[in-house]
Amino acid sequence: MQLGMGSALETLCGQAFGAGQVSMLGVYLQRSWIILAVAALLMVPFYVFAEPLLLAIGQDPAVAREAARFALYILPGALSFAVNFPTAKFLQSQSKVIVPVWICVGSLCFHVALSYLLVTVLGWGSPGAAVAYNLSLWAIALGQSAYIIGWCKDGWRGWSMAAFNDMWAFVRLSLESAVMICLEIWYLSTITVLTGNLQDAQIAVDSLGVCMNINGWENMIFIGINAAISVRVSNELGAGRPRAAMHAVIVIIAESLLIGLLCMALVLIFRDNFAIIYTTDLELQHAVSKIAGLLGLTMVLNSVQPVVSGSLLEEDGKALSHTST
Numbered sequence: 001m002q003l004g005m006g007s008a009l010e011t012l013c014g015q016a017f018g019a020g021q022v023s024m025l026g027v028y029l030q031r032s033w034i035i036l037a038v039a040a041l042l043m044v045p046f047y048v049f050a051e052p053l054l055l056a057i058g059q060d061p062a063v064a065r066e067a068a069r070f071a072l073y074i075l076p077g078a079l080s081f082a083v084n085f086p087t088a089k090f091l092q093s094q095s096k097v098i099v100p101v102w103i104c105v106g107s108l109c110f111h112v113a114l115s116y117l118l119v120t121v122l123g124w125g126s127p128g129a130a131v132a133y134n135l136s137l138w139a140i141a142l143g144q145s146a147y148i149i150g151w152c153k154d155g156w157r158g159w160s161m162a163a164f165n166d167m168w169a170f171v172r173l174s175l176e177s178a179v180m181i182c183l184e185i186w187y188l189s190t191i192t193v194l195t196g197n198l199q200d201a202q203i204a205v206d207s208l209g210v211c212m213n214i215n216g217w218e219n220m221i222f223i224g225i226n227a228a229i230s231v232r233v234s235n236e237l238g239a240g241r242p243r244a245a246m247h248a249v250i251v252i253i254a255e256s257l258l259i260g261l262l263c264m265a266l267v268l269i270f271r272d273n274f275a276i277i278y279t280t281d282l283e284l285q286h287a288v289s290k291i292a293g294l295l296g297l298t299m300v301l302n303s304v305q306p307v308v309s310g311s312l313l314e315e316d317g318k319a320l321s322h323t324s325t
Helices: 002-018 023-048 051-056 059-075 076-078 081-092 098-121 127-151 168-197 202-239 242-269 282-290 292-323
Strands: none
Touching: 002 023, 002 081, 002 168, 002 202, 023 051, 023 059, 023 076, 023 081, 023 168, 051 059, 051 242, 059 076, 059 127, 076 127, 081 098, 081 127, 098 127, 202 242, 202 282, 202 292, 242 292, 282 292
């Protein structure tokens, strides 16, 4: 949800940057921090009361209890998204990606080392994994924030009360963006929950998990493409070049479709083999093979959807960027 809400900032910052209104970027960033912080606090009860919620939808009591406990462990990390996503979008909208990449690489190395120490060496188990997860996320959030405040003086002009202006319009755009992202993610989560109620639930859930993981690999590509096209389109719209924006959308849709078709072809060619990287269970491999066709079709559809949704969001944010300046 917060990823979707943070995408509104990418739209507005990208258009402001394209229009040369760089001073507005810091205001938009602060506004997004405020909105996402409130949203994060509103989501806390879902973490605190995860066990009764899971039991209410028919989940196994032991699974619900363990999941609820882990949800509490990772709550501090979830709160970091209110800082993390806006700072990332702020930097992406200006094509300042090198420093954030190195921050993420450093955080990844820190996460791996800390996870090994806490989980393997000290034997803390899931609490240790949660601690490493939380600290790594906050390292990224604070690192990006420090970079913005210390080195992005063109876009960051200090704290401003202007961040509280036009708040509702910003909230509306954030919610629209969040709905698109949430629907895409929640339908997969819902399928997983429903699959757990099938007759042979273990094989069904495991085979679906393998396919969703493969699909997740592909999604990483298109999440990156989505960010790139969102920045490009918003920059072009902000600069008053709608034809250039449309040309960029057409090119990236064609490119994404080709990548999706290639991924589908690979899945269909190796439908009887790709599950081996996850399991040696022959029954599970056979189950994955039977739904490989649906996986391939899903990968093609998912190749275009993020690009189209990102482009539509830029158009919706264009009017808001004009009213805010």
